Amino acid sequence: MKLINKSNAHLFMVILAILFGLGFVWAEIIAEAGNAYVILFFVSIAGFVITLIIAWFKKINLKVNFRYIFFMNLMLLFTYIFELIGLQYTTSSNTSFIVQLTVLIIPIISSIVDRRLPALRPIVLGLIALIGIAIMTLDPENLSVNTGDALIVLVALSFSVYVVMVERTADNPIAIAFYFFLMGIFLYLGFALMVGAEFSVPFGSLVFLLPFIAFIITLLLTMLLQVHVAKFIRPERIAIYYCLEPITTVIAAYFILQHVLTVRLAIGGAIILGTVILASRKKSTSCNTGQLLL
Numbered sequence: 001m002k003l004i005n006k007s008n009a010h011l012f013m014v015i016l017a018i019l020f021g022l023g024f025v026w027a028e029i030i031a032e033a034g035n036a037y038v039i040l041f042f043v044s045i046a047g048f049v050i051t052l053i054i055a056w057f058k059k060i061n062l063k064v065n066f067r068y069i070f071f072m073n074l075m076l077l078f079t080y081i082f083e084l085i086g087l088q089y090t091t092s093s094n095t096s097f098i099v100q101l102t103v104l105i106i107p108i109i110s111s112i113v114d115r116r117l118p119a120l121r122p123i124v125l126g127l128i129a130l131i132g133i134a135i136m137t138l139d140p141e142n143l144s145v146n147t148g149d150a151l152i153v154l155v156a157l158s159f160s161v162y163v164v165m166v167e168r169t170a171d172n173p174i175a176i177a178f179y180f181f182l183m184g185i186f187l188y189l190g191f192a193l194m195v196g197a198e199f200s201v202p203f204g205s206l207v208f209l210l211p212f213i214a215f216i217i218t219l220l221l222t223m224l225l226q227v228h229v230a231k232f233i234r235p236e237r238i239a240i241y242y243c244l245e246p247i248t249t250v251i252a253a254y255f256i257l258q259h260v261l262t263v264r265l266a267i268g269g270a271i272i273l274g275t276v277i278l279a280s281r282k283k284s285t286s287c288n289t290g291q292l293l294l
Contacts, residue, residue: 003228004225004232005232009228009233010241013238015225016222017241017245020218020248021252022218022249022252024087024095024253025249025257026211027087029207030208031084031085031087033208034198035195036081036084036085037189037192039201040184040188041188042212047180048181048182051174051177052178060172062175064175064176064179069176070183072162072165072169073176073179074183075162077183077184078154078158079159079162080184080219083151085151086149086152086155088148089148091253091257094146094152097269097272098149098152098153100129100273101156101157102159103239105156106163106164107239110235128271128275132267132268132270132272163235163239166227166230167234167235176227177220177224180223
């Protein structure tokens, strides 16, 4: 009997959203330790070794539709590039709220793939969400946009494409993760060499090593869970569950990173989260834990 099935897929989606929220906190910690490309290069090596060992022990066939998996994984690879670089200029709390744009972007991309017109409602809500992002990211003194927050918007876009594509693949999750990390090794190594980055990472420090390990575990678990739950839950519905991400990230950042909840963050975050909830609702549903488990 498989661990994830139609009856419990929603529960595992809640777990997935919580893991994603924690992932932003681990990413912010390790992003401060060195060049983002170098860190992701070592993350990819570790993930590649882990998935290779799992595939060897479980005798998993690594044959996939490589062209499709290549583009799908490329979207996720760029997601982590934008995330790690963006977190050098912004906070995990800001990130968790801005990424909620996925709940607006995913239905639009899905409608394009399905060759149908997107509904007007998510577009209007998307414009309202932009107001929330402006409140969070614009500097009142010089009206400049924080570079990190702009990069996190790209995280939302690339990840939305990935979510829509995951639903349409039938390949083994371990095989997908294997090629993801393999691609990451070459991609991040290439970027690191292009920018002349130093390949020095403080593995001897537990302050870096523990979040680094936690980030790898979180990344691997979210990849595997995402592929499994996508077999039972539509992309639009998956986007609903990411409403839980900011709650996890803000709580974890408060206790682990001693982040302070500013008025601008609270107002902008409330607007974004409000539009996310409205976008995920049908006439008789709402974005809360009780409804999510229905």
